[in-house]
Amino acid sequence: MPHYGIAVDTTRCVGCHSCRVACQNQQALQPDQSFNWIKEKDSGKFPAFGTEFVPLQCNQCANPPCLRVCPTGAIYTSPEGVVLVHEHRCVGCKYCMEACPYKVRHIDEHTGISVKCWFCIDLVRAGGEPACVTTCPTQVRIFGDLDDPNSNVSRFIAKHRAKPLRPDLGTRPGIFYKRS
Amino acid sequence: MQESAWGWLIVSYLFLAGAGSGAFIAAVACELLAPDWSKALARAGSLAAGPLVIIGTMCLVFDLEAGLWQPWRQIYLVSNLSSAISWGVLILSAFIPVALLYADALNEITFIGRFVKRYTRILGVVGVFLAIATAGYTGVLIAVVNGVPFWNTPVMPVLFMASAMSTGLAVAMIGAAVIDINTIRTLSNFALGHVIFLVVEGMVLMLFIFMSLTRSTEAASSAMMLISGVLSPYFWSFVVVLGILIPLILSFVEYYEYGRMPKSLVVAADLLVLIGGMSLRALIIFSGSPPQII
Numbered sequence: 001m002p003h004y005g006i007a008v009d010t011t012r013c014v015g016c017h018s019c020r021v022a023c024q025n026q027q028a029l030q031p032d033q034s035f036n037w038i039k040e041k042d043s044g045k046f047p048a049f050g051t052e053f054v055p056l057q058c059n060q061c062a063n064p065p066c067l068r069v070c071p072t073g074a075i076y077t078s079p080e081g082v083v084l085v086h087e088h089r090c091v092g093c094k095y096c097m098e099a100c101p102y103k104v105r106h107i108d109e110h111t112g113i114s115v116k117c118w119f120c121i122d123l124v125r126a127g128g129e130p131a132c133v134t135t136c137p138t139q140v141r142i143f144g145d146l147d148d149p150n151s152n153v154s155r156f157i158a159k160h161r162a163k164p165l166r167p168d169l170g171t172r173p174g175i176f177y178k179r180s
Numbered sequence: 181m182q183e184s185a186w187g188w189l190i191v192s193y194l195f196l197a198g199a200g201s202g203a204f205i206a207a208v209a210c211e212l213l214a215p216d217w218s219k220a221l222a223r224a225g226s227l228a229a230g231p232l233v234i235i236g237t238m239c240l241v242f243d244l245e246a247g248l249w250q251p252w253r254q255i256y257l258v259s260n261l262s263s264a265i266s267w268g269v270l271i272l273s274a275f276i277p278v279a280l281l282y283a284d285a286l287n288e289i290t291f292i293g294r295f296v297k298r299y300t301r302i303l304g305v306v307g308v309f310l311a312i313a314t315a316g317y318t319g320v321l322i323a324v325v326n327g328v329p330f331w332n333t334p335v336m337p338v339l340f341m342a343s344a345m346s347t348g349l350a351v352a353m354i355g356a357a358v359i360d361i362n363t364i365r366t367l368s369n370f371a372l373g374h375v376i377f378l379v380v381e382g383m384v385l386m387l388f389i390f391m392s393l394t395r396s397t398e399a400a401s402s403a404m405m406l407i408s409g410v411l412s413p414y415f416w417s418f419v420v421v422l423g424i425l426i427p428l429i430l431s432f433v434e435y436y437e438y439g440r441m442p443k444s445l446v447v448a449a450d451l452l453v454l455i456g457g458m459s460l461r462a463l464i465i466f467s468g469s470p471p472q473i474i
Contacts, residue, residue: 039474054474065326071265072256091253092245095265097185101327101471107185112245165473169326 002145003081005174007156012138015053022135035117058104058117059173066096082119189243194318194461196236201311202348204229208304220363224355226286230279264321275310315344328468330402335388346377347457350450368438374431382424402467423456
C-alpha cells in the first residue's frame with residue numbers, strides 16, 4: 001500500500017486561492033466552508049520585506065492527536081495513511097478540534113459531524129490526485145507516495161529538505177513544506 | 181484563526197462537575213470526620229452534588245452536534261479508552277448514581293434510601309474516590325490536549341481539583357444556610373477549610389501562570405492574555421480579587437470571630453468563591469490559543 005503525502009513549495013504560491021475553490025467544488029462545500037486555507041506570514045522590514053503564502057490543510061499525521069482523543073473511535077487511519085472519519089460514529093464533541101495543533105477541523109453545520117480534508121480519497125483510489133493538487137496554476141503541491149523513494153514527492157522532499165509544520169509536536173505529518 | 185471550539189456550555193460543565201464533586205467530598209468529610217459540627221452541611225452537600233453534576237453532564241450533551249440530534253450515536257462514546265472523554269463518561273456514569281444514592285441514604289428521602297441506610301459510610305467512601313476522579317478528570321480532559329499548549333500541563337488537574345474543593349465547600353455552606361439558617365454559627369468551623377483551600381488554589385494558580393510564562397511561546401501568550409492582555413480585567417477582578425482574596429479575608433475573619441460575623445457576609449464569601457471558580461474555568465478555556473504553526 002502506498003503512503004500518500006503532499007510536498008508544498010511555498011516559494012511558488014501566489015495566494016490565488018484556486019485550491020480552496022477547487023476543494024469547495026469537489027467536496028460540495030458552502031462558500032464559507034473550507035478544507036484548506038492559505039496562511040500569510042509577513043517577514044522582514046522595509047525595504048526588504050515580503051509575504052509568504054503557506055497553504056494549509058489536514059496534515060494526515062501518522063500519529064494523529066485527533067485520533068487519540070476521539071471518544072467514539074470515529075477517526076481512523078486508512079491503509080493509504082489518510083486520516084478519515086466514520087460519519088455514523090462521530091457525535092460532534094469537538095475534542096478533535098481542540099486536540100489538532102493545526103486547527104484544520106471544523107463541524108459541518110448540516111450533519112453536525114467533524115469534517116476535514118481527506119485527500120479526495122475517492123479520486124485518488126480511482127487513480128487521480130486531490131483537487132487542490134491538480135487545480136493549482138503554479139503547481140505548488142506535489143502529490144504522491146511517500147514510501148516510494150523514486151516518486152516525485154519523495155524526490156522533491158529529499159532534494160529541498162522539505163519539512164513538515166512543527167515536527168517537534170510529534171504528530172509526524174504527511175505534508176512537507178519547502179519554505180522560503 | 182479560530183476561537184476555541186468549546187464555549188460556555190463546556191465551561192459550565194467544568195464548573196458544575198467540580199462544584200458538585202467538591203460538595204460531595206465536603207459532605208462526606210463533614211459526616212465522617214465531624215458529625216457533631218453540622219448535620220445541615222453534610223445534608224446540603226450531599227443533596228447538591230448529584231443534581232449539579234447532572235446539570236453539568238446535560239451541558240456536555242447539549243454541546244454535542246450530531247450526537248444531540250441523533251442521540252443513539254452516544255453509545256459509541258466509550259469506544260476509545262485512550263480518550264479522556266471516554267473515561268469521563270465512565271466516571272460520570274458511576275459517580276452520579278452513587279452521589280444520588282448517598283444523598284438518599286443520608287437524608288432518608290425514599291424507601292431505597294432507607295434500605296441502603298446501613299451502607300451510607302461505604303457509599304460515602306466509594307463516592308469520594310469517584311468525586312476525586314470527576315473533579316480531577318475535568319482538568320485531565322483539557323490537560324491532554326496538545327492543540328492548546330496553555331492547557332497541556334500536569335498542573336491543570338491539580339488546579340481544577342483545588343478549585344473544585346473550594347467551590348464544593350462553598351456550595352455545601354450556602355446549602356446549609358438555606359436548609360437551616362441557625363446553623364450558620366457552626367459554619368464558622370468550616371471557614372478554616374475555606375482558608376486552606378483558597379490558599380492552595382491561589383498558590384497552584386500562581387504556579388500555573390508562572391510556569392506557563394516560561395513553558396512555550398504559545399503558553400506564555402495565553403498567560404500574558406490573562407495577566408496583562410485583553411482578559412486581564414476579568415482575571416484580576418473576578419478570579420484573583422473577588423474569587424480568592426476577598427473570600428479568603430472573609431473566611432479568616434469568620435474563623436476568628438467565631439459565629440459573630442453577619443450571616444449575609446458568610447453567604448457572600450461563598451457566593452464569591454463560586455463566581456471565582458466559574459470565572460477561572462471560563463478564562464482558562466477562552467485564553468487557550470493554538471500553537472504557532474507557520
